[in-house]
Amino acid sequence: MRKHSPLLFFLLGMLCFLLAQPLLRIPLLAVLQKNVSFSNFSVANPVLFIFVLSLSAGIFEETMRFIFRKLIWKEEHVSRNNAMVFGFGHGLMEAFLVMAPVIMMAGTSLALPLLERLFAIVAHIGLTLLLFSFVNVKKSMLGWGLAVLLHTLLNFIAAFLLQQTQSVFHTELFIGIFSLGIFTTAYFLSYNHERKQS
Amino acid sequence: MKKWILCLILAIFVVGCQSTELAEQFDQNTIDETNEQIITWINEENVEELQANSSAKMNDVLTEEAWNQVFALTKEAGEFDGIIESTTIGKNDTTNGDYAVSVVKAKYTNQDIIYTISLDQAYNLIGLYLK
Numbered sequence: 367m368r369k370h371s372p373l374l375f376f377l378l379g380m381l382c383f384l385l386a387q388p389l390l391r392i393p394l395l396a397v398l399q400k401n402v403s404f405s406n407f408s409v410a411n412p413v414l415f416i417f418v419l420s421l422s423a424g425i426f427e428e429t430m431r432f433i434f435r436k437l438i439w440k441e442e443h444v445s446r447n448n449a450m451v452f453g454f455g456h457g458l459m460e461a462f463l464v465m466a467p468v469i470m471m472a473g474t475s476l477a478l479p480l481l482e483r484l485f486a487i488v489a490h491i492g493l494t495l496l497l498f499s500f501v502n503v504k505k506s507m508l509g510w511g512l513a514v515l516l517h518t519l520l521n522f523i524a525a526f527l528l529q530q531t532q533s534v535f536h537t538e539l540f541i542g543i544f545s546l547g548i549f550t551t552a553y554f555l556s557y558n559h560e561r562k563q564s
Numbered sequence: 565m566k567k568w569i570l571c572l573i574l575a576i577f578v579v580g581c582q583s584t585e586l587a588e589q590f591d592q593n594t595i596d597e598t599n600e601q602i603i604t605w606i607n608e609e610n611v612e613e614l615q616a617n618s619s620a621k622m623n624d625v626l627t628e629e630a631w632n633q634v635f636a637l638t639k640e641a642g643e644f645d646g647i648i649e650s651t652t653i654g655k656n657d658t659t660n661g662d663y664a665v666s667v668v669k670a671k672y673t674n675q676d677i678i679y680t681i682s683l684d685q686a687y688n689l690i691g692l693y694l695k
Contacts, residue, residue, distance in 0.1 A: 399695060402649045405667045405678050410584040410653045515569065 369439070375448045378434055379455025379494070386430035388463065391422060416525045417518075424517035431456070431494060432510045435501050443563075444498050446556050453494030457487030482538055485545040489520055492549030499556035503563065520544050586654035587662035589685055595652055598687045599666050603679060607644045609635045618689040626692070637694055642673030660684055665691070 367374050398404045408415040434452075435444070461483040468479050493513045500509020520541070528537045586592070598617075605613045611631050615623050626634075638644075652666040661684075668679040682691030 400669075400676060400678060402651055402667050402669045402678065405680065405695075406651045406653065409655075409665050409667060409680055 369442075370445070370448060372448055372451045375452040376455040378438065379452040379457075380459040382430050382434050382452070383427070383456045383459040383463075386426045387423075387460070390430075391426040395419075395422070412529070413526065416529065417522050420518045420521035420525065421514075423521050424514040427456075428493065428497065428510060428513040428517055431497055431513070432501075432506070435498055436506070441504075443502050446495065446499070446553075446560065449495045449498035449556070450491045452498070453491035454487060456494060457483075457490030460490070461487060478534060478538065482541060485538070485541045488549050489517075489541075489545035492545065492552040493517055495556050496548070496552035499552065499559050502556075503559045516548055520548070584653035584655070586652060586664055587656070587685075589662065590654065590664050592652065594687060595664050595666060595683060596650065598683060599650065599668050599679070599681050600647060602681060602689060602692075603644070603647070603668065603670055606634060606638055614689070617687075619684060622688075622690055622692075634692070634694060638672070638677065641675050641677050645671040645673060647671075648676070655682075660690055663690060 431452075465476075465479060465483060468476065493516060496516070497509045497513045500506060500512070523544070524537050524541050527540055528534070531537070602614070602617070605617075609631075611628050614631060615626075618626065647668055648671050649669040650666055652664055654662060655665050656662050660682075663685070664683045666679075666681045666683075668681060670677050670679060678695050680691070680693040681689065684690045
């Protein structure tokens with residue numbers, strides 16, 4: 367398979383999520399949750415706890431994306447389309463793993479979880495585009511930092527909103543607007559980077 | 565940009581860090597004894613005592629069927645072997661006023677269980693979470 371084949375980007379995007387979450391972050395959190403101090407922290411500071419969880423998701427997923435980008439395509443230029451395909455694979459794998467238990471629950475409405483996953487895929491495409499595009503213009507660390515920040519904010523504000531308002535509608539609305547915002551910003555940034563390079 | 569990120573993190577810490585001091589009407593020894601008693605009743609599957617020592621709201625949620633699901637979890641963990649570690653903090657909200665939340669690590673033969681037990685000022689059970 368060629369190094370710049372879209373299928374390879376798609377498959378590696380899927381593998382990237384598998385490594386970052388089910389194989390690394392989730393087992394680590396499971397170990398931590400067996401610790402009394404960690405459980406106590408989650409009870410004593412629920413808002414801070416949500417922030418720590420959101421930050422850890424941002425760090426694990428974006429760092430893994432960064433490692434894949436740097437290890438496989440090194441200093442080579444990665445096209446906008448391929449970056450988006452990688453993000454699509456990443457988001458689709460997450461959607462599959464999140465949705466599988468929901469689908470198995472008979473009688474549960476699938477409309478809202480599907481919509482939420484759709485927005486999450488848009489966010490993953492945007493975050494990958496942002497990160498890959500900054501690596502293209504040799505500003506890797508800035509790209510990584512921005513991706514971690516946006517990923518953390520998306521997760522944290524959504525969970526915080528849900529905890530405070532108990533409103534699924536408002537939370538979904540936020541996820542939708544923020545995800546589209548990430549995608550649009552990343553697209554235009556990447557467009558500008560490519561224009562400056564050519 | 566860096567200033568904005570720093571401000572954001574500080575704001576989250578200010579909002580996130582709440583007072584966790586136990587209200588003075590609570591006695592730590594009584595809390596520890598009550599926690600141990602609740603865990604004993606769970607191990608004995610004594611629904612009657614558990615319901616008699618829970619708040620009305622808790623009993624609405626934790627029906628006998630729900631208690632059976634709790635018992636299934638403890639059964640899977642094996643024989644109870646004692647409490648390893650426990651910490652308690654104080655919390656306050658408009659529904660319950662001042663209340664105590666304890667995180668208790670209990671040893672069982674197959675696996676440890678972490679109980680999060682909430683007690684109101686009359687030492688009635690108002691919240692329970694197991695993992």
